[in-house]
Amino acid sequence: MSLTSGGPRDWAAYYRKTGERPPRPTAVFALDRFDAEPDAAPRLVVDLGAGGGRDVIAFLQRGWRVIAIDGEAAAADSLRARQDLPDGALLETRTAQFEDAHWPQCDLVNSSFALPLCAPDQFVAVWEKIVGSLLPGGRFAGQLYGERDSWAGRPGMTFHTRSEVERLFANFEIELFEEEEDDSETPRGETKHWHVFHVVARLRAD
């Protein structure tokens, strides 16, 4: 249990509840884009805030090498305990905050519903680290939260306007961009207004 974004969070329970759900559409979309490339081959993905591993399993099943980074040790524990880890899975788990973590150059940085949990004064440095770690033609897949999200203003979390999100991806070719506004329950049973940007984008090679 840790104190994150204003309240105590039992991440282990969250991982049990969500870890075996299907992978996020953004992660699958990015995988499909790589598979459609002429030189398609399994590559390296860094999953930031991997949680219980719902996306990690999809990457491993397609033969990718995965570095799964999460601030909670329970994430690595629940990932390693999964029964559906493919034989010979090329998986490395690391327990670290995004703000402190280092990772090698990679083809894809995937971060599903996790980057908004970065504090505003740290976000720019984390984002620069993400962009700087992508190989030419590499991709980002994941979510950012908008300013009309119910959680906007919570300490330790970062929210963006649509134009701010667009600016983050100025050096990318946008492949998927969906702005969602919806009222529904969180996995913890809290009703909230979601304002979420779902993005998959490819770093321009020039």
Ligand SMILES: C[S@@+](CC[C@H](N)C(=O)[O-])C[C@H]1O[C@@H](n2cnc3c(N)ncnc32)[C@H](O)[C@@H]1O
């Ligand atoms: C909402 S969960 C999402 C988990 C998974 N990506 C998914 O889509 O189900 C957010 C995850 O990010 C991790 N996290 C939050 N802030 C973090 C930070 N600053 N550094 C590293 N991990 C963080 C949490 O521990 C948690 O596992």
